[in-house]
Amino acid sequence: MSTMFAADEAKRLLDAAIRGEMPDELGRFGPFGGRYVPETLVPAFERLDAGVQEHLHDVTFQQEFRRELREWVGRPTALTFAPRLSEIWGAEVWLKREDLAHTGAHKINNAIGQAILAKRLGAKHIIAETGAGQHGVASAAACARVGLPCTVYMGAVDIERQAPNVDRMHRLGAEVVAVESGDKTLRAAIDEALRTWVTDPAGIYYLIGSAVGAHPYPYLVRELQSVIGQEARQQMLDQAGALPDVAFACVGGGSNAIGLFYPLLGDDIELVGVEAGGTGPGLGQNAATLATGTPGVLQGSYSIILQDDDGQVQETHSISAGLDYSGVGPEHALLQATGRVEYISATDDEALEALEELCATEGILTALETSHAYAAAKNYAKRNPGKRILIGNSGRGDKDMPTLTKYPARTRKHAGA
Numbered sequence: 222m223s224t225m226f227a228a229d230e231a232k233r234l235l236d237a238a239i240r241g242e243m244p245d246e247l248g249r250f251g252p253f254g255g256r257y258v259p260e261t262l263v264p265a266f267e268r269l270d271a272g273v274q275e276h277l278h279d280v281t282f283q284q285e286f287r288r289e290l291r292e293w294v295g296r297p298t299a300l301t302f303a304p305r306l307s308e309i310w311g312a313e314v315w316l317k318r319e320d321l322a323h324t325g326a327h328k329i330n331n332a333i334g335q336a337i338l339a340k341r342l343g344a345k346h347i348i349a350e351t352g353a354g355q356h357g358v359a360s361a362a363a364c365a366r367v368g369l370p371c372t373v374y375m376g377a378v379d380i381e382r383q384a385p386n387v388d389r390m391h392r393l394g395a396e397v398v399a400v401e402s403g404d405k406t407l408r409a410a411i412d413e414a415l416r417t418w419v420t421d422p423a424g425i426y427y428l429i430g431s432a433v434g435a436h437p438y439p440y441l442v443r444e445l446q447s448v449i450g451q452e453a454r455q456q457m458l459d460q461a462g463a464l465p466d467v468a469f470a471c472v473g474g475g476s477n478a479i480g481l482f483y484p485l486l487g488d489d490i491e492l493v494g495v496e497a498g499g500t501g502p503g504l505g506q507n508a509a510t511l512a513t514g515t516p517g518v519l520q521g522s523y524s525i526i527l528q529d530d531d532g533q534v535q536e537t538h539s540i541s542a543g544l545d546y547s548g549v550g551p552e553h554a555l556l557q558a559t560g561r562v563e564y565i566s567a568t569d570d571e572a573l574e575a576l577e578e579l580c581a582t583e584g585i586l587t588a589l590e591t592s593h594a595y596a597a598a599k600n601y602a603k604r605n606p607g608k609r610i611l612i613g614n615s616g617r618g619d620k621d622m623p624t625l626t627k628y629p630a631r632t633r634k635h636a637g638a
């Protein structure tokens with residue numbers, strides 16, 4: 222499983238990660254992570270890094286963050302036993318319900334945390350970038366909550382594709398800026414957000430949407446999202462009477478997965494990240510970064526990326542917009558390289574099938590992103606009967622109805638069977 226390090230080096234790095242010593246002061250997770258940004262961006266990142274160190278673990282920040290999670294986000298989210306799915310799979314299946322969080326996914330944990338941080342850092346304006354629009358919506362809501370103006374950069378192509386989310390952002394008070402440069406999608410939007418940030422690093426706060434990018438973002442987002450795994454761990458002990466044998470989470474940039482996995486790293490629990498296998502293993506057919514990618518620098522961080530032999534970043538495909546990304550957070554690269562977490566993929570079709578099964582058996586319409594984790598967990602259950610399985614149910618699928626209506630609901634015929 223571990224190909225990158227000798228066994229003793231893998232163990233040393235993993236032990237350091239479990240002890241909470243990752244990232245190091247350079248923002249590195251072993252060889253991964255760090256800060257590879259142009260000179261012009263360095264002061265902005267250094268300012269943010271100092272602010273994170275000063276505030277993130279400060280008692281008053283944590284009090285405010287926890288209060289907002291409880292009163293506004295709706296935490297703790299439920300841990301749900303899935304009896305019918307368990308019976309069909311021959312397993313004991315538990316779901317950590319991030320779909321029940323405000324705005325419908327885990328993204329809000331990160332958005333409200335960073336919005337509170339922005340305020341403490343004295344920012345007058347928050348900027349964010351979004352691809353599918355989910356992070357834009359979470360950011361717009363969080364900014365309204367803390368009373369800071371919000372500008373969301375979004376590729377012109379994505380604005381066309383995600384009109385309902387653009388409307389949601391507008392109603393939540395955000396300004397949405399169409400980015401016409403580059404590929405007119407997420408990557409161009411990120412470049413535009415960074416360009417704006419350098420013009421006024423003291424007045425502007427850049428609210429990143431996943432555990433990606435240059436240091437300190439992967440660390441900051443992990444810390445904010447770890448509430449998922451902290452709650453799930455305690456809820457498993459309280460409700461199931463034991464920790465799970467295995468935990469599954471879908472992986473786009475990797476924020477919900479690191480949030481679930483990080484508090485479980487030191488436990489005897491198998492951890493499995495599930496990427497988008499798209500329509501197949503070919504170039505451009507998927508977004509299975511860790512499963513098929515190679516090391517390289519993307520958006521300021523050394524991690525695993527999908528690139529061709531010349532280092533050109535590849536286009537990706539996934540039925541789920543939230544997994545459709547050619548990079549992945551650096552901590553996942555480390556967890557893969559040390560062998561602690563296994564990263565596999567599920568295809569578009571497998572994800573659709575899993576989504577239908579969950580709807581019909583448990584009455585939960587999960588997100589297409591999340592469905593990938595279900596597909597992988599089901600395969601695992603077939604090979605390993607009787608296991609206690611925890612699934613990070615990262616978000617709800619209402620947003621996916623325009624996609625889902627293109628596919629006939631196969632389970633309608635045998636629902637209730």
Ligand SMILES: *Cc1c(COP(=O)(O)O)cnc(C)c1O
Nearest residue numbers: 431473474475476477543590616
């Ligand atoms: C955005 C999103 C994801 C992917 O993002 P990560 O940073 O990898 O968690 C997964 N699930 C849902 C529901 C999302 O909205």
